[in-house]
Amino acid sequence: MIRIAVDANGGDNGVNTTVPAAMMAVKEFDDIEIVLFGDEEKIKPLLTNSERISIVHTKETLSMGEKDPVRAVRKQKEASLVKALYAAKNGEVDAVVTNGPTQCVVMGAHLIIRRIKEMERVALCPIIPNFDGHPRLLLDVGANVELKANHYAEFAIFATVTAKEILGIKNPTVGLLNIGSEPGKGREIDKEAYELLESLEGINFKGNVEPDKLIDCPTDIVVSDGYCGNIALKSFEGTAKGMGRMLKQEIKASLGGKIGYLFMRKNLKRFAGRMDASEVGGAMILGIGKPVVKAHGNADSKTFKSAIRQVRNMVKADLINKVVEALPKKSGEEVE
Template structure:
């Protein structure tokens, strides 16, 4: 049985979508048990009894606009997010899912769960939509602004394991986000990382990838520092939202357009789903010594359900142990 801890109070609209997504996951998957940490009084209207659900009353929780998560951790370790992470640290659960503040989850992950022994940094790695509907791993999407080439190489190793074991890519490819496809393009970080990835026999290196190809590329892992990848991710989200607004405006522009929209209702629904990250799940905090999934702060119950599904799949694939083995092998080879 896979045991998952849920931060019941994390998210812009918590606790309703969190509780509903949790209950939906319990109904869908019969091999999971969930412990939800949160204010029982606030969660109560949405809770239902379930033999695989445990509720831990935790009245204190982080606000989504929290500016100083380190101070919060030092002064109150009884917050719902931190208690869920502590359960992972103590091996009471196999994974944690939270839609709470991203930096607080990164801070809690560092201080409570800790990094894997051979990982020097932690990356935020969402699975983003793609044209072929299979998704792509984008990292680091915001945990680190300053990285060294060896950090990015470690991220590439980790993400390749996830792509192979969870996304079922037979020989996953890693692309380096850059301003051009030619070798030698970009900052010193990009040039040195390119050399490191190209020379690594354990990494199937695609080469440089321009951001304009993100939605259509065949590469499975899209790699860059936290500033660049975060900008890319937010640009994708904004573009998807803008396209939806333009499409809606044009449909309303005339009677014939409205009739056409009715005839294309199924196609328009599929179009929306193709650009919707909630169809895939949350972001994995790669580098921690345990599975931690960051669901989007504005997650609805379906998006949070997918975050739990994603955590389940990570545990089933034994990702943490397989990454440890890959990093240990690389360390031995380098010595």
């Protein structure tokens, strides 16, 4: 049985999102057990079916007010996210799903569960929807501001194993996010990372990927430092949302639009569905000793359920051990 901790208090809608998601997930997968870390009083009325679902009671939710995520995690020991992470550290659960604040999730996972010693850096890795219907992995999108070339290599190796095991891609291709497609483009670090990625055995490196290609991406994986990856991802997400809003506004603006909508409602639904993250799940925190998935703060139950599925697949595939095998061996202890 795979034991998954759910940070039930987290996110914009707390238990109203996470509890129905947990019930959907246990119904879908008979190999999982869920531990809800959250406010029992709020959870119980929603928990109409508690088969394979238990509760660890805590009223507290990690507060977004704290500006320093390290302090936030260290000070708020009773917060549902922090308790869920400790449960993973102590081996009480196999994985954690949360829709808490990103930086707190990254830092919390790092500080509490700790990094695997084969990875020098942790990466935040969302699965992004794409034109052809096949999702892509983009990492890092925010765990690191700057990277060294060997970190790009770590991320490429980690993501390659992940794409194989979780997305079922046989020989995943890897690209490097850059402002130009030719080799030699970009900053010094891009040139170094390019050379290193090109030289790595077992990595199917296809060169630079420009951010305008992200939506119809030529590679399965795109590696980046967390700053630029974050810029690209946010620009991507913001534009997609903004365009969706513009379309709605224009359709509603006239009778013709409203009538036309009746005819093409299904088409527009499919259109919206193509950029919808709800089937995809959340962002993986890669490099941590246990699988941790972070869903959007405003994820609905369906999306949160997909995040639970995703973390279950990570555990089931024994992803972390497979990654450890694929990564170059490092001597010495885990570092804080």
